Amino acid sequence: MRSNPFLPLALAVLFLTSSGLAHSQVEASASRDTSPFSIGAGASYFNVDWRHNGMYATTFWADWHPARIPSALRGLGGELEGRDINYDRPSTVPSNFRQDTLLGGPIYTLPRFGNFRPYVKALFGFGSFDFRFSYNPKYAHDTRSLGEYGGGFDYRAWHHVFVRTEYGYQDWESLFQGHNRNPRGFSLGVLYDFGVFRRR
Numbered sequence: 187m188r189s190n191p192f193l194p195l196a197l198a199v200l201f202l203t204s205s206g207l208a209h210s211q212v213e214a215s216a217s218r219d220t221s222p223f224s225i226g227a228g229a230s231y232f233n234v235d236w237r238h239n240g241m242y243a244t245t246f247w248a249d250w251h252p253a254r255i256p257s258a259l260r261g262l263g264g265e266l267e268g269r270d271i272n273y274d275r276p277s278t279v280p281s282n283f284r285q286d287t288l289l290g291g292p293i294y295t296l297p298r299f300g301n302f303r304p305y306v307k308a309l310f311g312f313g314s315f316d317f318r319f320s321y322n323p324k325y326a327h328d329t330r331s332l333g334e335y336g337g338g339f340d341y342r343a344w345h346h347v348f349v350r351t352e353y354g355y356q357d358w359e360s361l362f363q364g365h366n367r368n369p370r371g372f373s374l375g376v377l378y379d380f381g382v383f384r385r386r
Contacts, residue, residue: 243373245269304339310332
C-alpha cells in the first residue's frame with residue numbers, strides 16, 4: 187500500500203481551519219502592517235505529462251508584497267517557488283523520473299473576501315528533468331527554462347497562519363524533439379504571513 191503524503195497535511199489544515207473559526211479577530215487588530223514577507227510549504231499532486239501519470243511533490247513559497255506601493259499597483263508583489271516532484275512514482279514512468287523547478291515572478295493579490303485572499307501569478311525560471319530511455323541510456327537528464335501560470339487563494343486560519351490552495355500549469359520548452367511538456371496540478375499548504383493579513 188502506497189503512502190499518501192497529503193494525509194498529514196490535510197489533517198493539519200483541518201485543525202488550523204477549525205482553530206481559525208473559533209479564534210477570529212476584529213479587523214482593527216488584523217490590519218497591522220509589520221513585514222512584507224510570507225513563507226510556506228505544502229504538498230502537490232501533478233500530472234507530470236508523461237503518459238498522463240500523476241506524482242506527489244513538495245512545494246515551498248516565499249512571497250513579498252511591498253508595504254508602500256502606489257494605489258494603482260496595490261496587490262502586486264513577487265514570489266519565489268521551489269518544487270520537487272519525486273514521490274509515489276508509478277511503474278509506468280522511468281525508475282529515476284523526477285522534476286525539480288525553481289521559479290520566480292509577479293504575484294497579484296486580489297481584494298480579500300472575508301478571510302479569503304485570492305491571487306494569480308506568472309512565474310519563470312529553470313527546471314531539472316530526470317528520465318530514462320531504453321534506446322538512448324546516455325540521455326537521462328535535461329534542464330530547461332519554463333514558465334508556470336496559476337492562481338488560488340490563501341485562507342486565514344489563525345493569526346499569521348494561512349492555508350494555501352492553488353493550481354499551477356507549467357510549460358517546459360522543447361524538451362523532447364521540439365515538443366513542450368506541460369505538467370499541471372494542485373498544491374495544498376500552510377503559509378506564515380509576517381504582515382498579519384495586511385493586504386487589502
